[in-house]
Structures are given as structure tokens and as C-alpha cells.
Amino acid sequence: MTNVLRVPKLDLPAILVQQNPQIDLRLDAYETSTRNFLAAVSNYTQHAVTEITKRKNKFHADKKAAAEKAQNIETETTQCKVKEIELISVLDREAEEKKEAEASVAQFRRQLASIKEKCASLDVEIEQHRIVAANLMRERRREHGILNVHAANIMPEMLACEDRLKCWIEGIGPDLTLVRFTHIDPADISREFSLVLDVSEPVIRVPTTTPGLPTLPIILNESSDSNVIIRRVRAAFVELVAQGK
Template sequence: MPAAYLAPPRPISLHAVLDASSSAGTVPTIDLEWEPFHAHVEAFLNAIDQYTMDAKTEIARRASEHVDMVRDMKAEKEEVERRITLEREREAVMLATLEQERHTVGDLSSSLARLQQTLSKTKEQSAAVEAELNAVRKEVKAERGEKERQGKVLEQQRGRDAIELQILQEILGLRIEGVKADELLMRFTLLDPSDPEREFSMIIDVSKHEYTVPNCSPPLSTLPELLRQLNADRDLYSFIKRVRKAFRALVPNPPAAPSKFDDLSGPGLRGPIAENSGDAKDVQDGSAMQTLRIEA
């Protein structure tokens, strides 16, 4: 306790007190200085009370700080536990991933081994295919050469056929051309002795089962009967012969002495073509003619 709360000690002599009381004839008394003592006690008690209040305040402050610290530590503990749980979950996922990757690596190793075996077989097959390809290339080259040779032969034959076709058309006075899909244009000449180049034409439509003639120049009065007969017998060759006869009947002055093929070629063969072509004889004797017939 601080020294300010205590009175300084004052020495008291008991003999002096007794002597003083004896000489004065009074009862001996000792002055205890109660008032200062009481003041000192009051001051002491006040100091104790103040100390108690300060101690309580400090204890309350420390308790509040402790509660806050405990709360913070609890929150920190929960956060740490949450992180630990999260890390454990991540660890479990990582371990599962590692295990899966281990299996994947094993599968990939097996697949790689199989692919290497397949690659080896493929290389062997590729070598065999390359050898076959070289052989095929040689065959193709030889075949191409043969095709080119045949193409030249066909081209030469086509040229001869074109000449023969031209001669045949000139001899027969008949040209057949395709004008549209399923339509044939027939041009007849050598029917009028005064004008051998005069053209008689007809378009026949064969797109349907019943043949029709959308155009005929000049018109034929017997055309319906000719079509009826064609649709009945389906004989196009005979139809052409009958149409030619019908066109020739329209000529005012038909030839006086028709040949044996007059029903096909009209007034007769042209002299220069018949004389200059070796194939004209085949037409004259009938060996080059074939029957045209369209089946129903």
C-alpha cells in the first residue's frame, strides 16, 4: 500500500505517560490520533474501491477481448477445418484422377502396341499394294496404248461410216434425225423428177405407246390410216415405205420407169454417186438394207 495512506510512526513512552498522569492526578490516557487514522482509512477504502473498479473494468475489457479472440479463433478453426476438408476432397479427387490416369496410361500403352503391330502390317501391305500398283500401272499403260490404237481404228472406221452413210442417204433420198426427246424428223428427197432436192418431211413422236405425227410437210390425207397401221403392226420400216409412196403420189409427174427400189429411193439413183462409190452396188442389189422394226 502507498505510504501516503499511513501516518508516520510516533514513538510513545509508557513511563512518560504514567508520570504525567501521576503528577497531574489524572487518569493516564494515550492520544491515538483517531481522526487522522479515520481519514487515512477512508482514503484507503476509497483507493481500494477505485482499484476494484479499475480491476473490474480491466477484467471486463480483457474478457471482451478474450471473447473476441475466442470467436476469431473459433472462426479461424472452422475455416481451417473447412480448408482441411476441401483439401481432403481434392486429395481424394486427385487420387482418383491419378488412378484413372494410371489405367489410361496402361490402355494407351496397349493401344500403342497394337497400333505399332498394325503399322508394321500396314507397311507390309503397302509394299505389296505398291508392287501390285506398279503391275497395274504397267497393265493400264499397255491397255491405254491398246485403247488408243483401237480409238484410231474406230476413228478411221467412223470416217468410212460417215462416207457410207452419206452415200446411203443420197441413194435412198432419206435422212432421219433426232430433233427432240423421242421425236424423229424424216426427210425424203428424190421424189420429184423436176426437182430431186425437193424435201418432203415428217416428224414422228415415239414418246408414247401410240405413235403420233405432230408435223407433216406437205400434208398427207392418208396420214391417219398410215398411223393406225403403224400402231397396229409396229413396223416402222414398212411405215417409211408407205409414207414415201404417199409423198410420191403428190408429185404431178411421177417417173415413168421406176427401179426395183423405187419404193425407197424415189426417181432413181444419182449418177455421180452411184458411179463413184463402191458401196452403191450393195444398195442397188439390196444387200445393204436391213429391216427396221420397233417392237411394242
């Protein structure tokens, strides 16, 4: 704490009665007090300047930091706006894709419903075909049974006819019948002569004969009756043997 110079009260009448009146102004003390005051003022000023400079520097640093922070915030804000635009674009695209997907799903559902209806209709048709097939199968079994009965009845007669006529007929494939003859060549009664009948079409064809017959096209042109063809082919075999072939 600064010492304050205390000035004593003057006794002016007592001073004036002196032979050489003098007033002690205490200049040394004043000067000392003044120097102390000026030093205190100088210290205060220096401290104030230092504090002001410190605060100024801090203010400028805070201002720079605030400016940098504001710049960073502005940059981040700009980036956020760009990202927001991109996100909006993505959301719009996803919304469009969702709309297209929903339309596709709706179309697939309609197709599925139509397919289910067709399947139900086909199931009904399949069941109807199964019933028809079962009926046909029963009818075929019945016919097969009848044919077996007829075959059993005529088998002895057929075997007797084949042995008497020396002619054997057998199926060798779908719509193909093999007809074999013996007792045509007197020199070798066991020699076989044969032809194959193809009845897959309305007009009967003869794919092959053994041995080959040059007159076969003429025979086929003259008749399409299988019995007639068999008889005429046998006669052609007889003629062929007579010619020494």
C-alpha cells in the same frame, strides 16, 4: 513524519514532598497528539479505502476484460473448429477427387498405351498397303504402257473400221460409253443416231437412245452382250427410219 509525544520521567519523591502534590499530565499535548494520530489514521484509512476501491475497480475491469477476452477466444475457437470441420470436409473431398483423377489418369494412360499399340499396328499396315499400292501402281503403269502400245497399234485399224462402219465409240464418264451412228437415214446420211451403254453392273443397261426406241426393252431382254446390243439397236434405228420416223 508524525511527531511522537515524549513523556518526561517523573520525580515522584520530589512531587510528594510538595504541599500540594500535582502531576502535569500534559493533556493538551496528548489531545493534540491524539487528534493528529486520529487524523493520520483517518487519512491512512481514506487513502487505503481509495486504493482498495481503485484496485477493486481495476480488478473488476480486468476481470470483465478477461471475461470478454475469454468469450472472444471461445468464439474464435468455435469458429476455428467450424472452419477445421469445413477444411477437413474440403480435404476429404479433394482427396476423393484426387483419387478419382488418378484413376482417370491411369485409365487414360492405359487407353493411350492401347492407342499407341493400335497406331503402331496401323503404321505397319499402312506401310504394307503403301508397298502393295506402289506395286499395284507399277503394275498399272506397266499395263497402261502395254495398253498404249496396243492402242497405238490398233488405232489406225479402229479408225478405219469406224469410218467404214460409220460407227464411233467413246467414253463419256465412269462406266458409260457413247455409241454414235451415221449413214442410217438415206435422206440425211450425216444424221446421228446414238445410244449410251452403262456397264457399271454385270447386266448392261442402256439409259438412253437418240431417237428413242420403243423396242429397246425387248432388245435388252434378248441379250446382255454389248456387241449384240449395239448391232440390234442399229438395226432398230434402220427399221425406225424405214417407218418414216
